[in-house]
Amino acid sequence: MNTYQIYFLTKKLFVLLFIAVVSQSAFAQKNIKSYTATPDDHLIRPGKRVVYDLYITDTIVNFTGKSVKAQAINGQIPGPTIRFTEGDTAVIHVHNKMKDETSMHWHGILLPNKFDGVPYLETAPIMPGQTHDFIFPLRQTGTYWYHSHTKLQEQSGLFGSIVIESQDKGNKIDQYPDKVLMLSDWTNQNPKNVLRLLKRGSDYFPIKKGAVQSYGEAISKGYGSDKLMMEWMRMPAMDISDIKYDKFFINGKENVDQQEYKAGETVRLRIIDGSASTYFWVQFAGGQMTVVAADGLEVQPIKVDKLLLGVAETYDVLITIPKDGKYELRATPHDVSGQVSTFFGTGTLHKAPDIPKLNYFRIMHSMSQMMMGMKGMQMSAVKNSKLKKAGMLKETPNGMEGKMGASAMKMDMGMGMGMGEMKMDGMQGMDMNSDSVKMKHSGHDRTMKMDDSMKKMDMNSDSEKMTGIDMGGMDMMGMKDDGRGIKMTVPGSMMNSLGGEGKILTYDMLRAKASTEIDSKQPLRTFQLYLTGSMLRYVWSINNKTLSEQDVLSIKKGEKVRFVMHNNTMMEHPMHLHGHFFRVINAQGEYSPLKHTVSVEPMKTVTIEFDANEEKDWFFHCHILYHMNAGMARIVRYQNSPITPEVAQYRGNNPILRESNHPFFWASIAIQSQANYGMFNVSNVRYSFNSDWRFSYDGRYEVTPRLERYLDNRFYLSGYIGAEFKNDTKGGAFLINDEQNAFVGLRYLLPLFIQTDVRISQNGKARFEIGRSDIPISNRIRLGGSWNTDKEYRISTTYILGKNLGLSGNYDSDYGWGAGLRIMY
Numbered sequence: 001m002n003t004y005q006i007y008f009l010t011k012k013l014f015v016l017l018f019i020a021v022v023s024q025s026a027f028a029q030k031n032i033k034s035y036t037a038t039p040d041d042h043l044i045r046p047g048k049r050v051v052y053d054l055y056i057t058d059t060i061v062n063f064t065g066k067s068v069k070a071q072a073i074n075g076q077i078p079g080p081t082i083r084f085t086e087g088d089t090a091v092i093h094v095h096n097k098m099k100d101e102t103s104m105h106w107h108g109i110l111l112p113n114k115f116d117g118v119p120y121l122e123t124a125p126i127m128p129g130q131t132h133d134f135i136f137p138l139r140q141t142g143t144y145w146y147h148s149h150t151k152l153q154e155q156s157g158l159f160g161s162i163v164i165e166s167q168d169k170g171n172k173i174d175q176y177p178d179k180v181l182m183l184s185d186w187t188n189q190n191p192k193n194v195l196r197l198l199k200r201g202s203d204y205f206p207i208k209k210g211a212v213q214s215y216g217e218a219i220s221k222g223y224g225s226d227k228l229m230m231e232w233m234r235m236p237a238m239d240i241s242d243i244k245y246d247k248f249f250i251n252g253k254e255n256v257d258q259q260e261y262k263a264g265e266t267v268r269l270r271i272i273d274g275s276a277s278t279y280f281w282v283q284f285a286g287g288q289m290t291v292v293a294a295d296g297l298e299v300q301p302i303k304v305d306k307l308l309l310g311v312a313e314t315y316d317v318l319i320t321i322p323k324d325g326k327y328e329l330r331a332t333p334h335d336v337s338g339q340v341s342t343f344f345g346t347g348t349l350h351k352a353p354d355i356p357k358l359n360y361f362r363i364m365h366s367m368s369q370m371m372m373g374m375k376g377m378q379m380s381a382v383k384n385s386k387l388k389k390a391g392m393l394k395e396t397p398n399g400m401e402g403k404m405g406a407s408a409m410k411m412d413m414g415m416g417m418g419m420g421e422m423k424m425d426g427m428q429g430m431d432m433n434s435d436s437v438k439m440k441h442s443g444h445d446r447t448m449k450m451d452d453s454m455k456k457m458d459m460n461s462d463s464e465k466m467t468g469i470d471m472g473g474m475d476m477m478g479m480k481d482d483g484r485g486i487k488m489t490v491p492g493s494m495m496n497s498l499g500g501e502g503k504i505l506t507y508d509m510l511r512a513k514a515s516t517e518i519d520s521k522q523p524l525r526t527f528q529l530y531l532t533g534s535m536l537r538y539v540w541s542i543n544n545k546t547l548s549e550q551d552v553l554s555i556k557k558g559e560k561v562r563f564v565m566h567n568n569t570m571m572e573h574p575m576h577l578h579g580h581f582f583r584v585i586n587a588q589g590e591y592s593p594l595k596h597t598v599s600v601e602p603m604k605t606v607t608i609e610f611d612a613n614e615e616k617d618w619f620f621h622c623h624i625l626y627h628m629n630a631g632m633a634r635i636v637r638y639q640n641s642p643i644t645p646e647v648a649q650y651r652g653n654n655p656i657l658r659e660s661n662h663p664f665f666w667a668s669i670a671i672q673s674q675a676n677y678g679m680f681n682v683s684n685v686r687y688s689f690n691s692d693w694r695f696s697y698d699g700r701y702e703v704t705p706r707l708e709r710y711l712d713n714r715f716y717l718s719g720y721i722g723a724e725f726k727n728d729t730k731g732g733a734f735l736i737n738d739e740q741n742a743f744v745g746l747r748y749l750l751p752l753f754i755q756t757d758v759r760i761s762q763n764g765k766a767r768f769e770i771g772r773s774d775i776p777i778s779n780r781i782r783l784g785g786s787w788n789t790d791k792e793y794r795i796s797t798t799y800i801l802g803k804n805l806g807l808s809g810n811y812d813s814d815y816g817w818g819a820g821l822r823i824m825y
């Protein structure tokens with residue numbers, strides 16, 4: 001062997017060793033395919049290992065002049081931006097330095113299931129003091145984010161952004177300087193208490209937002225009959241968000257000057273809605289924004305004046321900073337309850353236009369018009385057999401739930417196709433693959449009647465030619481534009497129409513850069529998913545079941561899976577699927593864009609479909625944190641797939657399933673001049689243990705504890721067992737009651753929120769009671785009254801002072817007049 005041979009042998013050995021080391025990293029040395037604009041659209045080389053350490057701590061913040069508890073990542077809110085290049089292997093050590101357990105989810109990232117981060121389901125929870133290592137290769141580019149998936153921690157500060165750059169910078173949009181803009185919402189309230197207030201039905205947030213929609217205000221503004229109509233349908237005051245936030249932030253701050261960019265420069269903004277429950281309008285004062293990516297993946301560039309980001313969505317937009325002046329980039333929450341800005345350029349300030357304030361009565365008017373329109377349609381619910389065939393349901397969804405409610409309004413718009421921008425004569429173009437579909441329309445009055453054959457519409461059929469997202473909403477709901485409702489500036493979208501002037505981005509404008517169609521040879525599995533809920537009890541569900549009641553959507557690897565999502569509530573729901581990109585079927589047909597989160601407007605239907613190319617369990621849920629926590633979630637489970645050992649022990653007894661059935665407690669006590677009146681309630685999804693009581697200061701009292709179970713999907717009907725302890729003798733000893741009864745009863749909520757109650761006691765005595773509480777007379781005044789067949793009656797009023805305090809007064813047929821202070825918890 002000469003030196004040359006030794007040299008070559010050594011070199012060969014080194015090469016072999018090198019290959020062995022590289023193979024140790026997440027990739028073999030062969031190139032893999034990456035997502036940029038479409039699945040698998042280009043080859044990438046294996047990159048480097050990029051290591052991050054994230055330290056999760058309890059912290060104290062002061063955003064509003066008041067110090068409150070929060071949670072931070074590496075000492076900051078939001079956490080740091082973690083940057084990679086496609087092909088890299090992410091190595092992220094998450095260190096839990098808090099007293100509570102935590103978790104971390106990498107939102108929008110395609111990764112091995114056990115690193116997705118949903119605790120107990122995919123990944124072990126990260127207990128206090130523990131470090132969890134997340135190691136996954138990156139096979140996509142774009143703008144994403146990460147957040148805790150434990151309880152309500154995301155609201156407390158546990159979120160941050162992810163940027164994945166492309167490997168070859170040949171693409172034009174990769175050559176601009178980029179800037180992450182992470183949008184968020186902040187409340188000084190403990191998020192647990194926020195959810196409790198929502199469950200209690202507290203008026204605290206509506207009062208602070210001016211969204212009570214009282215009778216007084218409705219009548220004075222000429223919307224009295226609309227208010228009555230809404231209450232007739234058992235719909236509480238409507239709003240497009242649940243919470244009044246104290247602050248909104250861009251990258252954790254307000255009003256920051258972005259000084260690093262020059263006039264004339266084009267900047268790629270990576271905008272992320274990392275809020276817990278806020279949709280944001282985004283506008284730039286310096287000209288139109290060019291949308292170049294949605295949820296991380298590139299789309300055909302489109303210029304717009306405004307875009308509305310749903311919770312958890314991301315958009316990349318290009319802005320060009322004009323030659324002179326300082327230009328505002330503004331984010332406005334959808335309910336216009338505040339705003340937050342950042343500025344580009346220097347010199348004279350140019351402000352972005354204001355988003356019009358919400359006119360709740362106009363919205364109410366449009367909603368009630370829309371519902372009256374639908375009432376005429378009398379569309380039936382999907383048949384059981386059909387839903388069973390689709391592999392999903394044990395029961396028929398019960399029509400319109402929650403904020404909606406009239407029983408006459410059963411509706412199943414079992415279609416994911418494009419009646420959105422539909423002109424009536426475009427109807428023939430709709431391919432429903434079903435000859436039983438007959439739709440009639442009456443020419444130009446834009447009122448659509450659908451006959452009974454609609455019921456037979458087979459929506460499980462594989463209609464490949466679905467186009468468009470919307471059903472056209474109000475337009476087709478028989479709503480006439482009488483000038484008193486929402487002006488529909490964006491066809492088919494009431495939520496986008498709230499944005500005012502200018503060109504507004506809609507989903508139908510999003511076009512993928514190449515075909516996203518899934519192989520038609522893959523067997524199709526369709527789920528009809530009704531987004532349902534009850535605003536009355538703040539329970540959110542899918543097909544009338546919370547996650548705690550029905551958890552799994554079962555699929556098979558190799559299928560094409562389609563979710564037809566019908567929003568039967570009055571709120572928007574940004575639906576997010578872990579571990580996959582799905583096609584949002586829109587007007588672009590074959591070029592329908594790929595997303596990981598899609599917002600479904602009230603009363604609208606959106607169809608998504610994805611290639612079931614994964615394994616194990618993936619979470620699917622509404623990304624409004626409080627909706628998810630209250631039950632609007634499912635597990636997408638691959639059949640016959642192994643369970644990750646670290647979570648195997650939780651299968652069958654999963655804390656994330658129990659979470660949506662968590663009991664909440666609230667109570668109220670009125671200390672009045674003649675007596676003490678009170679109630680408490682401990683309540684989960686189906687059960688409530690509650691009691692009313694009154695004690696007069698002359699020794700009389702009455703206490704009626706009940707255990708109540710809700711029997712229907714709308715939570716109108718409940719059955720209960722209870723007891724009554726009563727003393728009618730003045731001066732009687734407190735603990736001696738002269739009457740004590742056990743009884744069974746039924747309660748039913750009538751239109752106008754009139755509560756009826758029939759009960760029969762153990763001695764056969766029946767009693768009927770009727771009453772209504774909390775009639776909103778003005779912003780802060782509530783009126784109530786009740787009467788029963790024992791000839792007891794009561795009228796009462798409360799003036800709400802704050803979250804926990806009110807002035808109260810009443811007349812009670814037994815105890816007489818009185819007034820005092822009401823404490824509400």
Ligand SMILES: [Cu+2]
Nearest residue numbers: 573622624627
């Ligand atoms: Cu939701």
